[in-house]
Amino acid sequence: MVNLTSSERLSVSSLREQAHRMIRTAVVTGEIRPGRIYSALQLAAQLGVSVTPVREAMLELVREGLLEPVRNRGYRVVELADADIAEIYEIRELLEVPALIRVAGRVPAAEEPRLRALVATMQRAADDGDLPTFLEADRDFHLTLLALAGNRRLVEMVGLLRDQTRLYGAGQLAHGGGLRDSADQHAGLLDALLAGDGERARDLMHEHLVYTHDVLTPDS
Template sequence: MERLSLRDGAARSLRQQIVSGALRSGSLYSIGDIAQQLGTSPTPIREALLELENDGLVELVRNRGFRIREISRADIKEIHAIRVMLEVPAIEALAAMDPVPDLSDAEALCRRCARAAEMNDIIGFLAFDRDFHLALIAKLGNRRLTDTIGTLRDQTRLYGLHNFGEGGLTGSTDEHLALLEAVRRRDPATAGALLRHHLDHVVGDWAGHAVPADLPVT
């Protein structure tokens, strides 16, 4: 159990550093250095990296360490299209549920996002933002769907955080609140439209440009 906790903790920390840009795409890192930074042995780091490699976030380099995978604008377009196909119908299905599921965990994560935004804590915000969206999807009870969306979200963020400053954090928090309210009042059409808008502009913020106009509309 302790080994599993160490691996999970290392994976979460590495994931946060990757998506925040603290670990840069294309750069090579030493497993020993990362283990020292996190105050653990190399073994849970290696185990965590196997998970992240499977998720398409890192590439293990034999006898040298690991490299953060690079992602292109074409990759962003493909991932965005898949996310829209999966996440928009999922949130619409959630908003159609009767009775409305318990949203207290998502509400708590939304508040944590807001506090992180107020402090301009990008790393904290990213962690709570990811957990917020996945907490909503998890209400559908489809673990594979939740895991797939989580992986796609992380891959999107490999592109960078060029324009995601303080204003972007606050804007995303406002959209979280609106999305929660649409789900709470069982309004699938509004929930789907809000999430589609959220995905379009947030992915553009990651990449430093608007989402390309030639993306398919679903």
């Protein structure tokens, strides 16, 4: 058995977390393309790190439903049918809308500047066509709000569901003003929550989910 010092264990863990974050972002933004097979060795070379943390990161992404293993070859992005995406959005509506109704009027004052900063980041990224920055701020915004409902498992479940669908239609959002429309929807949702208007927040979240679902599945 290999004995690692605490600093070495921390280093390996940190590399795995960084590799996981970078590969997940590449999957969600489409840089890692559906249909192509990627090996841990290939991605490790691109990231400039050893194979072990990259392989562990890819196995974690398999557990999260973003990648699937291809025997003796590597990994590829899991492709979803329109029916799969519809199921995920139905689950998201069942989970997120009631949670945000509970959050309405209960957003701590200390959280408001960070949430407004995330909206501003989305708006700037939308105007610049910066999809990775937009998606990261979008994810942080929604999961921060859900965390205020006080259910850690809810946050984890929604985070995984969001990641599984974000690689579909993310490119479409970046064209035709879709990113800016989405960013502005977040601004309205935050205003409703801060004002304690649960009904308005419910309606806006429903409309936001319908909008993004329609972008992801334009032919359904």
